[in-house]
C-alpha cells in the first residue's frame with residue numbers, strides 16, 4: 587500500500603534547537619536499534635516509520651551495527667525510504683554511527699580513521715543515501731588518539747558525506763577535548779548522545795554542564811531504560827517484550843525486585859500527573875533545557891502514539907521532582 591504523509595504532521599510536535607547550532611530536532615526522535623532488523627517484521631517497521639513521521643518525528647537514528655544481523659536496520663530503513671519517503675528526504679534528519687564491532691579484522695571496530703570513513707561509506711550504501719545528516723563516533727577509543735577520531739569526523743564533513751558530526755558515550759572530559767579539537771579543524775561537534783534516564787543519571791555529574799558551555803546539543807538514548815521505565819514489567823515479563831527476546835539487549839536479571847519497587851512508586855507519581863510512566867519518563871529527561879530530544883525506541887505503533895503524548899505535560903512541580911528524587915535515591 588502506498589504511503590501518503592499526513593498533511594498536519596507539523597502541527598503538534600515541538601522542535602528544539604540543537605545546542606547553539608542552526609539545526610532543530612523534534613523533542614522526540616525514533617531510534618532503530620531494536621525492532622528494525624531482519625529478525626523483525628518489515629511491515630511493522632514501515633508502519634512505525636510512517637506513524638512517527640505523521641506525528642512530526644523528523645529524526646531517525648541508526649548505526650552501522652543495528653539489526654540483528656548488523657547492518658540490517660540500515661538496509662530496511664533504506665528500503666522504506668526508497669519506497670515511501672523518497673520525496674521527503676529534505677524533511678528528515680538521518681543519523682548513523684560507527685564505533686562498535688562491525689566486521690572482522692583490525693579495521694572494523696573502535697575509532698580509527700580507517701574504520702570510521704569506510705563504515706560510513708557502507709552505511710550510505712545500505713541506506714541508499716548520498717549523505718547522512720549526523721554521523722557519530724559511537725564510543726571513545728582508548729587506543730586511538732582522539733585527534734585521529736575527530737580528524738576522521740572532520741574529513742567526513744569536508745567530504746560532504748555528513749552535514750553534522752557528533753559523539754556518543756564520551757565522558758565530560760573527553761567531550762571537552764573532542765569539541766576543542768574539532769574547533770581547531772574549523773568544524774564543530776553538533777550533538778552528544780549519552781545514556782540518560784531516571785535509572786541512569788550520570789550526565790548530571792558534569793557532562794550536561796560541558797554541553798551547555800560548548801553549545802552542543804544532547805539527545806539521550808534509552809530514556810525508558812529499554813522499557814523498564816514503563817508499567818510493562820510490573821506484573822512479570824511479557825512474552826513479546828524486549829527482556830523476553832533472545833536477541834534483546836535487556837537482560838532479565840536487570841529487572842530486580844529493587845528496581846521494580848522504584849518503578850512501581852514512579853508509576854504512582856506518573857498516575858498523579860495523569861500520565862503513563864513512559865510519558866513521565868520522557869517528560870522528565872526533557873525538563874532540562876540542555877536536552878534537545880528524547881531518543882526513544884518502540885516495538886509497535888501504539889507505543890509511538892502514547893509516547894508522543896508525553897509532550898502534553900512537560901512541566902514538573904518542585905514537589906513532584908522531589909518525590910522522584912526521593913524514589914530514585
Ligand SMILES: NC(=O)c1ccc[n+]([C@@H]2O[C@H](COP(=O)([O-])OP(=O)(O)OC[C@H]3O[C@@H](n4cnc5c(N)ncnc54)[C@H](OP(=O)(O)O)[C@@H]3O)[C@@H](O)[C@H]2O)c1
Pocket residue numbers: 616617618619620621647648724754755779806807808809810811812813814816817818826827828829864881882883884885886888889890892893
Ligand atoms: N549511542 C548508543 O550507544 C546507543 C545505545 C543504545 C541505544 N541508542 C539509541 O537509542 C534508541 C532508543 O534506545 P531504546 O530502544 O533502548 O530506548 P527506550 O525508549 O529506553 O526503550 C524502548 C523500548 O521500550 C519499550 N517501550 C517503548 N514505549 C513503550 C510504551 N509506551 N509502553 C511500554 N513499553 C514501551 C519497547 O520495548 P518492547 O520491545 O518491550 O515493547 C521499546 O522497544 C536506539 O534505537 C538507538 O537509536 C544509542
